[in-house]
Amino acid sequence: MENYSEDLDGVFQALADPTRRAVLGRLGSGPASISDLAAPFAMALPSFMKHIRFLEESGLIRTAKEGRVRTCSLERARFSMVEGWLSEQRAVWQARTDRLESLVLxxxxxxxxxxxxxxDK
Amino acid sequence: MENYSEDLDGVFQALADPTRRAVLGRLGSGPASISDLAAPFAMALPSFMKHIRFLEESGLIRTAKEGRVRTCSLERARFSMVEGWLSEQRAVWQARTDRLESLVLxxxxxxxxxxxxxxDK
DNA sequence: CGAATAGTTTTCCATAAGGCTAAGTATCAA
DNA sequence: TTGATACTTAGCCTTATGGAAAACTATTCG
Known part of the structure; x- marks a missing residue:
């Protein structure tokens, strides 16, 4: 992937908002419609929809419309992108620790x- | 913590930029000065400094000035905030799976x- | 001392983010 | 067919973000 970095940008930014994190939390326990998801938030629907679109564009959720209802569901695979980045970081830390250790040895x-x-003198 | 959510906002948003992620990657292998960190980027210093300040405010790095040099270093503990959030999510998924399983049983x-x-009839 | 180095401050700019209202457009239900 | 439901679109507003140039401060080196 050449746009791996841009994808990460999108995922992290999607996670950088409490409304969106709450929606993801809710979707963790199963799919839901837009209005179900929106209910807990004191926010106009169009504003809420922006968050949904953001989440969808980041790849963290999928949505599909049936009749007049749009159902949202989690795209769990996308979360592993974050985990992947974290382990890359840890790998760097580990490499450093190893270098320091061999220096000490x-x-x-x-x-x-x-x-x-x-x-012997 | 009452501002746990705001802290998360800051951390995720700090991670939502390729320059900042690159800086974190570099710092993973040890502390460095501002100009060392800035060198790889085709960006004016003041612009770069904004990223550093952002990272510092998010708590992902620490910085200290000695003489005319400011040295930056990773605050690894902050990364666990992300890991924490991820495991909360996984916990929700697991709970759902468990409920579904007991339904099936x-x-x-x-x-x-x-x-x-x-x-018996 | 005087110059080079390493940041810092200030100001400016364009675009994106997050929110709102008002006015659509399709379903679905009576 | 009329009305309610469930989104959608469009436009507007304010603040935040990512970048730049110019000018300034504090160290350190020759």
Missing amino acids: AREEFLRDQEKKEK | AREEFLRDQEKKEK
């Missing part, structure tokens, strides 16, 4: 050598 | 009962 070895030479 | 039991009554 090298230094310890050096010190032992010094000591030995001192004794 | 209940239905199976019901069907067995029906069958038995049928036989």
